[in-house]
Amino acid sequence: xxxxxxxxxxxxxxxxxxxxxxxxxxxxxxxxxxxxxxxxxxxxxxxxxxxxxxxxxxxxxxxxxxxxxxxxxxxxxxxxxxxxxxxxxxxxxxxxxxxxxxxxxxxxxxxxxxxxxxxxxxxxxxxxxxxxxxxxxxxxxxxxxxxxxxxxxxxxxxxxxxxxxxxxxxxxxxxxxxxxxxxxxxxxxxxxxxxxxxxxxxxxxxxxxxxxxxxxxxxxxxxxxxxxxxxxxxxxxxxxxxxxxxxxxxxxxxxxxxxxxxxxxxxxxxxxxxxxxxxxxxxxxxxxxxxxxxxxxxxxxxxxxxxxxxxxxxxxxxxxxxxxxxxxxxxxxxxxxxxxxxxxxxxxxxxxxxxxxxxxxxxxxxxxxxxxxxxxxxxxxxxxxxxxxxxxxxxxxxxxxxxxxxxxxxxxxxxxxxxxxxxxxxxxxxxxxxxxxxxxxxxxxxxxxxxxxxxxxxxxxxxxxxxxxxxxxxxxxxxxxxxxxxxxxxxxxxxxxxxxxxxxxxxxxxxxxxxxxxxxxxxxxxxxxxxxxxxxxxxxxxxxxxxxxxxxxxxxxxxxxxxxxxxxxxxxxxxxxxxxxxxxxxxxxxxxxxxxxxxxxxxxxxxxxxxxxxxxxxxxxxxxxxxxxxxxxxxxxxxxxxxxxxxxxxxxxxxxxxxxxxxxxxxxxxxxxxxxxxxxxxxxxxxxx
Numbered sequence: 001x002x003x004x005x006x007x008x009x010x011x012x013x014x015x016x017x018x019x020x021x022x023x024x025x026x027x028x029x030x031x032x033x034x035x036x037x038x039x040x041x042x043x044x045x046x047x048x049x050x051x052x053x054x055x056x057x058x059x060x061x062x063x064x065x066x067x068x069x070x071x072x073x074x075x076x077x078x079x080x081x082x083x084x085x086x087x088x089x090x091x092x093x094x095x096x097x098x099x100x101x102x103x104x105x106x107x108x109x110x111x112x113x114x115x116x117x118x119x120x121x122x123x124x125x126x127x128x129x130x131x132x133x134x135x136x137x138x139x140x141x142x143x144x145x146x147x148x149x150x151x152x153x154x155x156x157x158x159x160x161x162x163x164x165x166x167x168x169x170x171x172x173x174x175x176x177x178x179x180x181x182x183x184x185x186x187x188x189x190x191x192x193x194x195x196x197x198x199x200x201x202x203x204x205x206x207x208x209x210x211x212x213x214x215x216x217x218x219x220x221x222x223x224x225x226x227x228x229x230x231x232x233x234x235x236x237x238x239x240x241x242x243x244x245x246x247x248x249x250x251x252x253x254x255x256x257x258x259x260x261x262x263x264x265x266x267x268x269x270x271x272x273x274x275x276x277x278x279x280x281x282x283x284x285x286x287x288x289x290x291x292x293x294x295x296x297x298x299x300x301x302x303x304x305x306x307x308x309x310x311x312x313x314x315x316x317x318x319x320x321x322x323x324x325x326x327x328x329x330x331x332x333x334x335x336x337x338x339x340x341x342x343x344x345x346x347x348x349x350x351x352x353x354x355x356x357x358x359x360x361x362x363x364x365x366x367x368x369x370x371x372x373x374x375x376x377x378x379x380x381x382x383x384x385x386x387x388x389x390x391x392x393x394x395x396x397x398x399x400x401x402x403x404x405x406x407x408x409x410x411x412x413x414x415x416x417x418x419x420x421x422x423x424x425x426x427x428x429x430x431x432x433x434x435x436x437x438x439x440x441x442x443x444x445x446x447x448x449x450x451x452x453x454x455x456x457x458x459x460x461x462x463x464x465x466x467x468x469x470x471x472x473x474x475x476x477x478x479x480x481x482x483x484x485x486x487x488x489x490x491x492x493x494x495x496x497x498x499x500x501x502x503x504x505x506x507x508x509x510x511x512x513x514x515x516x517x518x519x520x521x522x523x524x525x526x527x528x529x530x531x532x533x534x535x536x537x538x539x540x541x542x543x544x545x546x547x548x549x550x551x552x553x554x555x556x557x558x559x560x561x562x563x564x565x566x567x568x569x570x571x572x573x574x575x576x577x578x579x580x581x582x583x584x585x586x587x588x589x590x591x592x593x594x595x596x597x598x599x600x601x602x603x604x605x606x607x608x609x610x611x612x613x614x615x616x617x618x619x620x621x622x623x624x625x626x627x628x629x630x631x632x633x634x635x636x637x638x639x640x641x642x643x644x645x646x647x648x649x650x651x652x653x654x655x656x657x658x659x660x661x662x663x664x665x666x667x668x669x670x671x672x673x674x675x676x677x678x679x680x681x682x683x684x685x686x687x688x689x
Contacts, residue, residue, distance in 0.1 A: 006085035009046035010035050012078065014056035014070075018063060023219045029060035029068045029114075039075040045127055046082030047101065054105045061114060067218055068112060070135065071119035071211065072128075075145065080126025083154075083299055086290060095290040099283035102127060102160035110134040110161075115222060119214040120201065125150055129200075130158060133165040137221060137228060138200070139214040140192050143207030147190040147200070152259045153183035153656050154302055155295035159286040163266035164278035170199045171233045172241045172267065180245065180263050184252070186469075186653055193379075202228050238271045256543025257657050259289055293667050297659030304646045304660070309499035312475075312490060313639040320487035322433060327351045328402040330410035330422055332364025332395060335439065338467040339411060341368045344392045346496045352402070353395040361395035368393045402429050407492060409437040409461055414562060416443050420451060427452050435488050437461035441559075442508040442566045445478035456482040459489045462509060463498075464651045465555075472651030473498035478505045499650050504637045507570040508563060510644060511651040513637075514661075515551070516563050516575065517628045521621040522548045523578035529611035532597045538617035542664070545653040549591045557585035574628070580605045626665045626674040633679070641679040 012035040018027040031053070033043045045053070060068045072078055081102070089095050109116045109131070118132035119139050123146040130149070132138050140147075149158045149166070157163060158179060167175035178198075182188040196204040205213045220226030242264070249260055262285040269278050289295055327343045329336050332355035344351045355361045372389050375381040381389070402408055408430060410422050423436055430436070436458045438448060449455035460476025473493045477486055486502075493500040503509045508516060525535045536549045552560045561582055567575040583604045584591060590598055612620070629644055638644055645660020658664040662679035665671045671678050 006046045006048070006082065006088055008084045009048050009082050010037070010041065010044070011052065012043040012045055012049040014049075014053040016056045016059050018065065019215065021066070021215050021219045023223055024066045026064065026066040028215060028218065029063055029065035031056045031060060031068065031070045032073065033070065033078050034073040039073070039122070042076045042079040042123060043072055043128070044079055044082040045102070045131075046085045047098075049082065050101055050105045054108070057105070057108045057112075061112070065114060066222060067115045067117055068109070069117040069119050069214070069218060070109070070131065071121050071214075072124075073122075075122040075143075077118075077120045077122050077124040077144070078128030078131060079123055079146075080128050080130075080151075081160075083302065086295070086299060089290050092287045092291065095287035096283050098290070099159045099286040102130075103279050103283070106131055106134040106160055110136075112136075115218075117214070117218050119211060120144060120147075121207075121210050123147070126158065126162075127160045130160040130162040130165070133169065133200075134161060137202050137218065139210075139217055140196055140201035140204050141207045141210045142192050142204055143210075144192045144195075147192065147195045148182060148187065149179050150183050150187045152180055152257070152263050153187045153298065155257070155259045155292060155298035155657050156289050157259055157263045157266060157282065157285050159282050161275075161279055161282070163263060163282060164270045164273075164275055166200075167267055167270045168233055169230070171231075172238045172271070174198050175270075176241060176245050176264075176267060179267065180249070180260055184257070184260065184655075199230060202230075235271060238268075242268050253543040254540035256541055257655070258292060258294060259657070262289065294657040297663040297667075298656040300659045300663055301645065301649055301656040304642055305499070305649060308642055308646055309471075309501075309650065312500045312502055313643065314502040315490045315500070316483040316487040318487060318491055320484045321491035322406065322435070322484060322488045324406040324435075324488065324492055325349055326405045326407075328405035328408035328430075329353045330399075330408065330426070331355055331412045332360045333411065334367070335463075335465065335467070336411040337364045337367040338465075339409060339439070339463065340364065340393050341371050341389075342467055342496055344368070344389050347492070348388075349392065351393050352405070353393075354397060354399050354401065355395070356397070358397055361397060365393060365395045399425060399429055402426060402434075403431075405430060405434060407435045407437065407488070409439060411439045414440065414443065414559075416447060419443065419448050423448065423452055423458065427454065433457070433484075435459060435485050435492075437489065439463055441512050442563050444507070445476050445505045446480065449478055449480065455480040457485045459485050460503070460505065460509070461489060461493075462503075464511065470651055470653070471497075471499045472511070472647060473500045474503045474509050474511070474647065474651070475500050476503045476505055476509055499646070501638065501643050501647055504635065506632070506635060506637045508567055510632070510638060510647040512563055513567065513632065514625060514628055514644070514648065515652060516560070516567050517624050518621055519548055519552060519560060520564060520575055520578070521624045522617065523581050524576055525612045525617045525620065526605065527578055527580055527608060529608040530617060531611070532602055532605070534611075534614055535617050536597070538614040539621060540614075541618070542658060543655055545655065549597065550595075552581075553591045557581060557591065561585045574624070580607070622665065622668070622670050623674050625661060626670045629662060629665070629679060630671075630675040 012033050015032045017030050019030045021028050035043050116135040117137045118135040120132050121141045122144050125148045149162050151158050329340050332353040340351045353364045369390050372386050376386045445460045449458035459481050462474040464470040464472050475489050490500050522535050536547045568577050589600050641662045648654040648660045666678045
């Protein structure tokens with residue numbers, strides 16, 4: 001059937017059985033996708049899996065059933081193409097064959113004279129969701145954990161019909177959101193209710209008896225007792241939506257992500273082109289993108305997020321972790337309040353905040369309760385769970401409430417003397433085994449713990465803002481942090497559903513150190529006389545999630561300046577202090593107004609007479625980042641370059657098409673020019689480990 005072969009393919013078999021359904025005079029042909037493993041290894045479709053599905057469809061049609069339905073193993077429908085085979089595609093003809101193979105097999109469901117149904121019982125992504133779209137009808141389980149067409153995030157396009165079927169099912173505005181916008185927003189997934197409301201599924205059913213209810217519903221469709229209505233797609237607005245989508249892509253990506261633009265072109269084609277023409281265009285796009293460097297970097301990044309993030313390198317055995325039955329939080333400001341909500345939701349243990357006065361404490365607790373109320377209003381929490389969470393979160397001005405806490409984290413002002421004072425007070429209150437965690441973004445864990453009687457139980461626990469959104473947690477080991485403390489930190493991080501990376505106690509750790517060096521070069525160019533707008537746009541060809549000035553505005557100019565000063569003290573030869581950034585911070589004025597440089601801020605600047613052009617700024621920034629990455633690796637800040645990439649992807653939202661940063665620095669030649677060698681061995685970015 002196909003010359004494509006992947007010796008690494010975990011074959012998802014299509015298992016056929018005939019099922020008697022009340023009310024139908026012929027059985028239903030039920031095809032179950034199952035690779036033989038549990039939900040931790042999801043179903044995917046490579047050449048052998050597609051061949052199995054093809055054979056199952058043939059056998060199903062031969063049985064002359066009342067209907068053909070495709071479903072998945074427990075919790076998983078299908079998560080798409082088997083990406084392990086993509087790096088084995090070495091020429092354009094192979095890539096074309098891969099696209100055509102999926103199209104041919106899936107088309108049998110779309111073109112079948114026998115009614116076809118997708119019973120989407122669990123996660124359905126990429127080619128898995130496209131398989132469901134080819135079926136005539138779709139039921140969806142309310143327990144399906146992940147629904148998406150994430151290909152653009154990897155550097156691909158939905159290549160098995162998705163760009164043509166979805167817009168003609170749910171309309172171009174929502175299809176653009178699912179195919180382009182969501183993948184570029186840290187690969188945002190759809191919830192089952194949202195997917196059903198969009199019209200991706202015809203009916204949303206409870207997970208407990210999903211298969212039985214799906215068969216009953218399908219029988220109702222065939223008997224005419226269930227009527228499926230789908231709104232007519234509005235084609236008048238198609239061109240307008242496409243115009244604004246392109247404008248948004250240009251503003252955000254500046255041409256940096258070829259896959260996003262190819263997806264945009266395919267969506268435009270879907271308006272009027274015959275289906276066969278549209279899918280042939282998908283094949284051509286797939287053939288071009290499969291061989292691209294962006295895809296290789298995307299696969300590398302995907303592997304980091306899916307595998308390395310789940311097994312942190314250097315973490316002590318989980319058996320050493322101590323139980324955590326109560327959490328204390330020092331501070332009740334915005335960061336502390338976000339942490340309180342997260343700990344209460346995920347650990348389901350009492351969480352208590354303290355601050356200098358009752359007004360601040362009350363404000364912090366009120367914030368948490370308010371966020372819980374918002375979740376109830378959005379249907380994300382039921383009333384009972386919300387009441388329980390409110391009961392778990394409290395506050396006090398008396399730190400003695402921490403006496404029975406097993407895990408205490410501080411989120412106070414970023415000043416070493418202040419933090420040392422906090423721990424000195426708390427050590428007299430908490431038990432000797434209680435873990436003392438600091439959310440510092442740049443200060444030394446070792447110095448913070450130096451004067452304590454038990455410095456071994458102090459650990460860095462660095463979150464990224466917004467806490468509920470960014471998944472990275474930098475866990476920092478001080479010079480005297482012991483294994484039990486570290487193991488407890490990793491166990492708590494896992495319960496919080498964060499991706500943890502072990503980091504050495506070095507100034508600003510990973511993300512902030514690199515971003516500060518990066519921002520430092522931008523402001524160095526400004527100080528030299530480069531206009532703010534030129535310096536700000538210099539990195540546009542990389543397609544970063546936001547420009548430098550937007551990043552500074554997000555974290556706060558005062559915080560950015562403070563972090564820069566900390567790193568200047570540690571590494572004065574590489575980190576300068578920008579007088580202009582200080583002026584901006586002290587002014588309190590926003591850097592940007594409606595996305596443009598604030599004229600009032602521009603008027604504050606004192607600049608030199610040696611301006612740089614955009615290319616010069618970009619090269620200096622990339623060279624600086626490459627130098628800093630090499631120094632961090634030489635210092636052993638993390639176990640390897642993949643951890644630096646993982647930190648930037650999960651903590652700063654850097655895109656998959658860059659692979660974080662080191663694959664980009666390698667393929668652009670920056671690594672070798674600046675450091676004399678590549679960061680990754682040849683081929684690492686091309687094939688998941």
